[in-house]
Amino acid sequence: MLSRAVADGAATERVRTEDGGAGSAARGARVLAGLGRGRAWFRSFRRTRPFWGGVWLVAGGWTVLKFSLAPMRLVVSTGFDGIAGYLLGGGMILSGLVPLAAPQQRYTFGIIGAVLAVVSLVASNLGGFLLGMVLGVLGGSMMVGWGPKRPARRERRTAARSGSGEAA
16 A cells, blocks of 8 residues: 555656646746846846946945944934935935936936035045045946937938938
8 A cells, every 4th residue: 555655656746747847948938038028128228328327326325325324323413524424325326316217317417416426525434435436426427428329320321311312
């Protein structure tokens, strides 16, 4: 009786393994397809926004904020000197995130982020020991300098030729 139960269990396990192998391959293909779609979406998102400028500005703001973290009792007792790191770091992070949602605001928030980074040099621990300030200025300038991707030369020439051909 015991040997029959063990044999039935082994047979059931073989069936599960065989079915699981086919199901596992299909599941793996779905996962890979989903990852491919996610990568394509992220690539499109990154190319249509000032992504790297935002990343550097957020990293600079986080650095300024991190180096100014202190117990709240100390922050309240020191006044503006204690809270400047929180305000400047938070403002830099916000200036880095807004253009990712609204790319048309890249000039405004790029300049605001760069100015906050320079002010953090004086108001907050040498701007996160210079690292936060440098990252913030880099990110702000990358945001201001970013522009939508232009078509390739070959595409522009083709468009120009078709445009001039229709007018003639």
